[in-house]
Amino acid sequence: xxxxxxxxxxxxxxxxxxxxxxxxxxxxxxxxxxxxxxxxxxxxxxxxxxxxxxxxxxxxxxxxxxxxxxxxxxxxxxxxxxxxxxxxxxxxxxxxxxxxxxxxxxxxxxxxxxxxxxxxxxxxxxxxxxxxxxxxxxxxxxxxxxxxxxxx
Amino acid sequence: xxxxxxxxxxxxxxxxxxxxxxxxxxxxxxxxxxxxxxxxxxxxxxxxxxxxxxxxxxxxxxxxxxxxxxxxxxxxxxxxxxxxxxxxxxxxxxxxxxxxxxxxxxxxxxxxxx
Numbered sequence: 001x002x003x004x005x006x007x008x009x010x011x012x013x014x015x016x017x018x019x020x021x022x023x024x025x026x027x028x029x030x031x032x033x034x035x036x037x038x039x040x041x042x043x044x045x046x047x048x049x050x051x052x053x054x055x056x057x058x059x060x061x062x063x064x065x066x067x068x069x070x071x072x073x074x075x076x077x078x079x080x081x082x083x084x085x086x087x088x089x090x091x092x093x094x095x096x097x098x099x100x101x102x103x104x105x106x107x108x109x110x111x112x113x114x115x116x117x118x119x120x121x122x123x124x125x126x127x128x129x130x131x132x133x134x135x136x137x138x139x140x141x142x143x144x145x146x147x148x149x150x151x152x
Numbered sequence: 153x154x155x156x157x158x159x160x161x162x163x164x165x166x167x168x169x170x171x172x173x174x175x176x177x178x179x180x181x182x183x184x185x186x187x188x189x190x191x192x193x194x195x196x197x198x199x200x201x202x203x204x205x206x207x208x209x210x211x212x213x214x215x216x217x218x219x220x221x222x223x224x225x226x227x228x229x230x231x232x233x234x235x236x237x238x239x240x241x242x243x244x245x246x247x248x249x250x251x252x253x254x255x256x257x258x259x260x261x262x263x264x265x266x
Contacts, residue, residue: 109212138197138204139200
């Protein structure tokens with residue numbers, strides 16, 4: 001834990017650089033307000049992190065070469081880090097039925113926004129965000145645990 | 153799932169959670185009104201809610217740093233940071249670092265129970 005800080009800062013800086021580069025690439029975007037800015041940042045962060053996770057996965061898997069995995073641990077456990085690729089896929093699925101919940105997750109989980117900030121971006125009450133978050137979390141966890149009975 | 157049904161699921165999910173412990177079963181039963189698959193769906197979501205813990209509570213960019221292990225300990229060791237050297241747990245006193253790679257660090261330790 002002691003050494004955590006150094007690496008942390010470095011990676012955060014790299015991420016912010018990438019986020020910034022991505023944002024400056026989005027020419028012609030019409031920044032309506034602060035809330036819109038947060039929403040775009042969260043979306044961008046989601047893309048960067050998912051791309052990175054995909055790149056890592058393809059490296060690990062030897063870019064398509066057949067491998068035998070020794071990793072038998074399930075992808076998800078409640079307190080562990082989520083599989084970002086699976087979360088991204090599941091969120092796309094959720095967005096089809098309930099786009100606001102998918103946005104709540106995007107803003108909170110990828111954008112790092114608080115409940116209040118998320119509420120401001122989505123123009124709903126904080127209570128609504130809390131409820132959306134609660135259900136979206138349960139749904140996502142189930143989706144990632146592959147115990148689906150039939151999602152949205 | 154069609155949006156209407158999803159709305160139903162959502163309403164019941166919250167109603168059950170927001171009710172007192174003792175009334176939950178009744179509310180679930182009454183709200184589903186004999187619709188078995190609806191009850192199963194809500195129950196399954198409630199169960200996952202119970203187990204959700206800290207799932208996705210830490211923002212993804214912070215989680216990522218925890219999960220990106222390649223080189224992190226190695227980098228720490230290379231920077232001359234102490235790592236576990238000098239620490240003690242129930243059984244071992246860590247004496248020195250022997251080596252480090254992308255996956256971890258090897259330490260020389262003394263078994264204090266021997």
